[in-house]
Amino acid sequence: MAQATHGGPAESGTRRDFLNLMTTSLAGFGALAVAWPMIHSLNPSKDVLALASVEVDLSAIEVGQAVTVKWRGKPVFIRRRTEEEIKQAEEVDLATLRDPQPDDVRVQKPEWLILVGVCTHLGCVPQGQKPAEPRGQYGGWFCPCHGSEYDTSGRIRRGPAPLNLEVPTYTFESDTLVKIG
Amino acid sequence: MAAPVFKNPVIRWIDHRLPIFSYLHHEAYEYPTPKNLSYWWNFGSLAGVMLMVMIATGLILAMQYTPHVDHAFNSVERIMRDVNYGWLLRYIHMNGASMFFIVVYIHIFRGLYYGSYKAPRELLWQLGVVIYLLMMATAFMGYVLPWGQMSFWGATVITNLFSAIPWVGDSIVTLLWGGFSVDNPTLNRLFVLHFLLPFVILAVVVLHIGALHRFGSNNPLGIDTKGPQDTIPFHPYYTVKDMFGLGVFFIFFAFWVFWAPNALGHPDNYIPANPLSTPEHIVPEWYYLPFYAILRSIPDKLMGVIAMGASIVILFFLPWLDRSPVRSGTFRPVFKWFFWILVFDCVILMFCGKYAPEAYWTPFTFEIVDAATFTERYAALAGLSHEAALNAVGEMWGVNFASGTFGIKIVRLGQLATIYYFAYFLIILPLLSIFETPKQVPLSISKPVLGGGRAAAHAAAKPMEKA
Numbered sequence: 001m002a003q004a005t006h007g008g009p010a011e012s013g014t015r016r017d018f019l020n021l022m023t024t025s026l027a028g029f030g031a032l033a034v035a036w037p038m039i040h041s042l043n044p045s046k047d048v049l050a051l052a053s054v055e056v057d058l059s060a061i062e063v064g065q066a067v068t069v070k071w072r073g074k075p076v077f078i079r080r081r082t083e084e085e086i087k088q089a090e091e092v093d094l095a096t097l098r099d100p101q102p103d104d105v106r107v108q109k110p111e112w113l114i115l116v117g118v119c120t121h122l123g124c125v126p127q128g129q130k131p132a133e134p135r136g137q138y139g140g141w142f143c144p145c146h147g148s149e150y151d152t153s154g155r156i157r158r159g160p161a162p163l164n165l166e167v168p169t170y171t172f173e174s175d176t177l178v179k180i181g
Numbered sequence: 182m183a184a185p186v187f188k189n190p191v192i193r194w195i196d197h198r199l200p201i202f203s204y205l206h207h208e209a210y211e212y213p214t215p216k217n218l219s220y221w222w223n224f225g226s227l228a229g230v231m232l233m234v235m236i237a238t239g240l241i242l243a244m245q246y247t248p249h250v251d252h253a254f255n256s257v258e259r260i261m262r263d264v265n266y267g268w269l270l271r272y273i274h275m276n277g278a279s280m281f282f283i284v285v286y287i288h289i290f291r292g293l294y295y296g297s298y299k300a301p302r303e304l305l306w307q308l309g310v311v312i313y314l315l316m317m318a319t320a321f322m323g324y325v326l327p328w329g330q331m332s333f334w335g336a337t338v339i340t341n342l343f344s345a346i347p348w349v350g351d352s353i354v355t356l357l358w359g360g361f362s363v364d365n366p367t368l369n370r371l372f373v374l375h376f377l378l379p380f381v382i383l384a385v386v387v388l389h390i391g392a393l394h395r396f397g398s399n400n401p402l403g404i405d406t407k408g409p410q411d412t413i414p415f416h417p418y419y420t421v422k423d424m425f426g427l428g429v430f431f432i433f434f435a436f437w438v439f440w441a442p443n444a445l446g447h448p449d450n451y452i453p454a455n456p457l458s459t460p461e462h463i464v465p466e467w468y469y470l471p472f473y474a475i476l477r478s479i480p481d482k483l484m485g486v487i488a489m490g491a492s493i494v495i496l497f498f499l500p501w502l503d504r505s506p507v508r509s510g511t512f513r514p515v516f517k518w519f520f521w522i523l524v525f526d527c528v529i530l531m532f533c534g535k536y537a538p539e540a541y542w543t544p545f546t547f548e549i550v551d552a553a554t555f556t557e558r559y560a561a562l563a564g565l566s567h568e569a570a571l572n573a574v575g576e577m578w579g580v581n582f583a584s585g586t587f588g589i590k591i592v593r594l595g596q597l598a599t600i601y602y603f604a605y606f607l608i609i610l611p612l613l614s615i616f617e618t619p620k621q622v623p624l625s626i627s628k629p630v631l632g633g634g635r636a637a638a639h640a641a642a643k644p645m646e647k648a
Contacts, residue, residue: 039356042356042357042359042366042370043355043356043359044355044358044359044361044366045359045366048359048360048361048364048366051361068457070456070457072360072361072362073360073361073362073364073456074361074362074456075456075457121341121482122337122338122341122342122344122482123337123338123340123341123344124334124337124338124459124463125457125458125459126459127459143459144459144460144461144462144463145334145338145459145463146477146538147537147538147539159480160477160479160480160481160482160485161482162481162482162483
């Protein structure tokens with residue numbers, strides 16, 4: 001480099017290299033520091049995050065019936081399972097499952113199955129809540145978009161979805177009142 | 182190139198200080214173009230015109246549109262019913278997207294057949310692929326704006342593609358949405374980006390044309406121009422030819438706008454978005470169908486998304502996958518066949534993307550039969566109970582005989598077509614570059630046209646003060 005001929009230190013331009021490095025990295029960190037607020041402003045805002053939880057009265061739901069409630073803009077499935085459906089869900093050999101989870105970790109009370117009604121493939125709402133809708137081969141839910149099938153515990157059994165239907169956090173306020181979120 | 186002398190003194194005054202007129206004269210008037218371009222070379226300028234049509238109508242529509250979940254659907258209906266000529270502008274914009282894609286697809290396949298991606302035009306080709314990617318993103322965002330059922334669920338499915346990314350996928354999706362589902366923040370940002378991206382496309386188009394004018398257009402013979410005897414000036418020869426093609430194309434465009442404005446759309450998008458109910462069939466717009474078929478043909482979520490992305494990314498590498506020194510498919514007897522199979526393959530993929538993956542296509546009766554009906558037919562034919570037929574059909578690979586007809590499961594057909602798509606680029610083209618013996622290419626463009634290279638004075642002399 002040119003400076004070397006100007007009688008600089010033996011390792012030519014050390015000082016200049018250092019200054020260059022410092023200046024460039026300062027500019028780099030500065031750019032990142034400015035970029036982050038911009039990117040983060042696109043993340044959910046406080047009013048979106050502050051979305052209240054939902055309370056659902058379960059007393060009107062008969063055995064075998066299902067209701068859908070909206071929570072955080074998404075549907076939540078509440079199904080009051082029949083004895084047979086519970087048995088089906090409990091007897092499945094876990095080794096055959098794509099996302100192995102025993103039924104009892106997915107429910108607080110075996111009768112009440114509460115799930116986020118969003119297919120884990122690409123986010124469609126699976127069918128199977130209304131009696132007329134298809135429930136797929138495993139008696140749970142069937143996603144019309146790409147054909148994923150869920151069982152009576154909401155576990156993925158067939159189709160492209162990688163994971164079981166998500167279980168939201170919920171607490172039973174009383175025997176007939178559940179608070180989701 | 183000597184600078185042109187302009188008669189108008191104002192133009193002369195400006196041009197002396199900012200040589201914009203000289204530049205245009207050079208690039209759009211005297212620009213030497215191969216004299217043998219066919220009508221397949223009209224589609225580049227057609228694409229440029231479509232971009233202008235979309236920007237012009239889009240700007241005016243944006244002045245009437247409200248990007249809010251509570252008002253978006255109604256504001257589009259207001260454009261349709263109350264705004265003066267709103268229906269016309271929206272139908273032009275809506276069908277214009279499809280027209281833009283038709284033109285661009287023909288433009289891309291033209292390039293694939295005539296080897297327009299080969300040296301020294303690799304960067305030109307890659308810039309084209311960038312434009313195509315930007316177009317796909319822009320069209321997707323535009324489709325979300327009317328906030329109908331297909332808008333909402335299309336947006337949900339497409340943004341969820343990013344959730345396939347390991348570890349950070351969910352955070353990325355939340356960032357894209359600005360919430361926990363597709364909602365008002367999502368609509369707002371998609372509107373902004375839909376407004377912005379066409380101008381980004383415009384910028385890349387400028388680069389695309391810049392790269393094009395470095396070496397000039399490829400041509401049906403795929404050989405380089407050897408001198409003025411092989412070229413004619415762009416104006417008036419190709420401006421006129423492009424204008425004629427544009428007229429014919431606008432007749433085609435007008436047919437859709439005035440006689441079948443909704444034929445290419447989906448009726449569900451006239452139902453306001455409902456986050457609690459997914460439509461029976463989510464079908465993307467026709468121009469995405471081949472990629473949707475590739476996505477669905479792979480049963481694993483992440484791999485499906487990767488395959489879909491790879492189907493476009495592979496185009497960036499095309500110039501190095503096809504090593505054959507001969508550009509034009511005209512002189513490649515074996516390549517030609519595989520090329521037309523690829524075109525057909527993309528049509529098959531489009532078809533597979535349109536129908537339910539579990540359904541069957543029966544080639545002999547030419548119908549789409551849903552899985553349940555197909556199983557019943559199978560049960561009747563084979564004399565099986567419903568249960569037994571269900572199991573038998575379920576276990577089969579996907580090709581079945583039922584009710585005397587032969588049926589192929591849509592998802593299997595899509596898988597075969599996906600395999601061919603990738604094989605064309607990754608196996609067939611590299612092997613052809615080694616094993617194919619191309620035909621003799623002509624020595625010059627003039628030779629096959631005029632029977633000799635000497636008729637230079639004929640066409641080239643006009644405004645080309647080469648000397």
